[in-house]
Amino acid sequence: MVSTPGFDAKMIDCPALVTIQLVSGKWKTRILWHLRHGEAGFGELKRALPGISPKVLTDHLDALVSDGLLKRLERKEKNVVHSAYDYSDYGRTLIPVLDALGNWGLSHRAQ
Amino acid sequence: MVSTPGFDAKMIDCPALVTIQLVSGKWKTRILWHLRHGEAGFGELKRALPGISPKVLTDHLDALVSDGLLKRLERKEKNVVHSAYDYSDYGRTLIPVLDALGNWGLSHRAQ
DNA sequence: CAGAATCCTTATGGATACTG
DNA sequence: CAGTATCCATAAGGATTCTG
DSSP, X not given: OOOOOSOOGGGXXXXXXXXXXXXXXXXXXXXXXXXXXXXXXXXXXXXXXXTOOHHHHHHHHHHXXXXXXEEEEEEEETTEEEEEEEEOHHHHTTHHHHHHHHHHHHHHHOO | XXXXXXXXXXXXXXXXXXXXXXXXXXXXXXXXHHGGGSOEEHHHHHHHSTTOXXXXXXXXXXXXXXXTSEEEEEEEETTEEEEEEEEOHHHHTTXXXXXXXXHHHHHHHOO
């Protein structure tokens, strides 16, 4: 898994670490970034992230759901299961922070 | 090393990833957090980060310097070498972003 | 479709002893 | 003091195949 461990005492020295832990992982920010446009299904995410394997996508989504940033929506049409992922209310509060990260990244690494 | 690879094309889809990459690493945010109070020597950092090994501290500092966030200051008193690390001007622009991360971490994980 | 199961490679971090 | 040099453990990520 890529999930976040419990609340480590060491984090007290560094509040930023708490947040970083939640979004660290090779594909987590890209998943979160993609979902800014609204929910997306497993397959859509897979297509949006060329190169990711189903196992790794599952790992990352599980971690994000388990950390409470995303919620999983399951719909059954007939006997076909379709699942989608979207921000939870809690996760949505992180978006401005992701914006701050993104803006810094753009202005300091672009060109 | 813990240094950041070149500018990956995939990052274009996710500007936040650019920033995250620079501060990902078990001790990087803690190092950066500590340096907010001003420069610190190798030994001081080591003491401030209980549990870190000299090799890992070196790895992380090298990465941060190589990514341009920190600068290394070397002073020779007699034949004794003392080195200290501090934010570069470039690195200092990241502080508000670290604050955003820290504030989110405090308000959403504390209690 | 949406994963689960397996197996495998490598990156990251760590312990310890040593050095200019 | 400020690191190097080694060797080691584990976690993170990946490729592939299979299934309800």
